[in-house]
Amino acid sequence: MNRINKCFESLSQKNKKALISYVVLGDPAKDVTLPVMHALVDSGSDIIEIGVPFSDPTAEGPVIQRAHERALENGSSLDEALILVKKFRETDVNTPVILMGYTNPIERMGYEKFIERMVVSGVDGVLTVDLPPEEAEVFNEQLRASNIENIFLLAPTSSQIRQKKVTNMAGGFVYYVSLNGVTGAANLDVDSVKDHVSSIRALTKLPICVGFGIKDGVTARAVADVSDGVVVGSAIVNKIADLAKLGELDPLIYAETVSVIIKDIRDALDK
């Protein structure tokens, strides 16, 4: 059984909500990400999502765009994301890790090679923002054969036919985008999230997690009440950006700082 499925099963038994934390690989320096990943786990994250930097991240708001730019400046790449996860697995064999990114770096590496390397590294899921089901059929089959979950987004604009199509192909969990917008936008509408989540719930047994616009314990709690978990990205990346402005710092300072945010959200979720 894939780590993602195991994780949700165990959360559900404990009646707990999932906390998925997102950071961009190599932001702001290559040696920061590994200690940050462990800190995210230690402070209460259930699943780690690694943003793979891309030169043209069209779904991202300014906060995560800048993170991609910082990471690209030091040469971070898909290749290094795979190396990073392998290192992470040396000391953490249980926490699910997802790679979130864009199609082109994968296309460049080659889909089959990418999957082989994910298997070797211990990656559990992949979320490719600009690869909708229509373009992902072959890739999806290959992922399934390798026991890697293909995670898809659903949006407020997704019709019911669309919800059906996406949930049919989706694995791991459904990532519901809480708003029409880019990552880090502020206009979260919990009632709308509730309606959409229940309509998706009728179509699939997969857990449904909500992302985009979760910035603290309060918003996380509100969204978790109507879903199976939350994805926190810009709130973490924003703190990293603040630290990056101070110049070169010990990676442990980044690790401690993100822990504070995650502990706060974890507490709110577990209340």
Add this chain to the structure above:
Amino acid sequence: MSVNFDQMPDESGHFGPYGGRFVSETLVYALDQLTSLYERLKDDPEFQAQIDYDLAHYVGRPSPLYFAERWTKKIGGAQLYLKREDLNHTGAHKINSAIGQALLAKYTGKKRIIAETGAGQHGVATATVAARLGLECHIFMGEEDIRRQSLNVYRMKLLGAIVVPVTSGSKTLKDALNEALRDWVSNVDDTFYIIGTCCGPHPYPEIVRNFQSVMGREARQQSLVQTGKLPDALVACVGGGSNAIGLFHPFLNDKSVAMYGVEAGGFGVASGKHAAPLNDGVPGVLHGNRTYLMEDENGQIIETHSISAGLDYPGVGPEHSWLKDLGRVNYVTVNDDEAMAAFYTLTQIEGIIPALETSHAIAYAEKLAKTMDSDQTIIINLSGRGDKDILTVAEIDGISL
């Protein structure tokens, strides 16, 4: 293999392996909506009549097919004909598609228009049609391009558009497109995206091509009437490729017509400083479609260089990628300095100031004509006029205006 070019793209928007729809989920709904609207309207006589009326009375079509006699004599070889898109309202071919897309926007009832622009020609065309229809208009433009094309920026502002400077990435056309896509995701309910070239997710490459194909349909008819035959060759510059696909498409099934798409060679393909993905790129995925791209070994899109802002783009319309692989169209390059020389030639010999983008096609046509006989003809798409580039040219000449 025999291909019917009129039946592409396929239903899912693919040209062979290229094209498609690589977008985040939020946009799928808007693209589905646009696809079904366009499918419903494209053969609707009333819709077509409105387009034809606007093209005739607002844009000023048909544009002439002009025999450049002095230029032909100077070069020696094939006869050179110019499809005069520079004479359109707003000074370039971009208006052909902007008019059509704006009419689609009107049918959707959306009141807010967005567009990206490189050289500013598409921005001006969009701002123009938005003004005419009383729609709110936001134009995304790279900071670097705003500097290079200040005249067009001012024109857009005069027309009532809000010009939004884009400061991310290379601050040029590709980044303007990223920002337009982000805006569209955020405002998808009330916003219509008028895309400038035959790129982007399905159905945009098809829509833009079909609206721009008026150039090729006219040129084909004009050639038959004026020369009694089809042309032997077509030449057009290729950035995203809308002026080229618009001229080429109605001729694709005419096997005798050779076609040349001219990419920006910048400082030369060997230098790496260019914008020629079809000559020196690999297939990949950017801005919603699979096509040839300029990228590094990690799949990151790299910065391009061209003297002309309108060609300074790391991708190209997916149909061009397919036509390249099929061998139906030859894709070649012309460097900055060759384009500049052609700019002067046409200006001084024919009294026509071409855009720097167009100058790439002019330069290649000169090379090609010399290899052909004097009873053969070449049609060059004079895609835009060069007034907007005068400051750039003066700067190169060391003249301050």
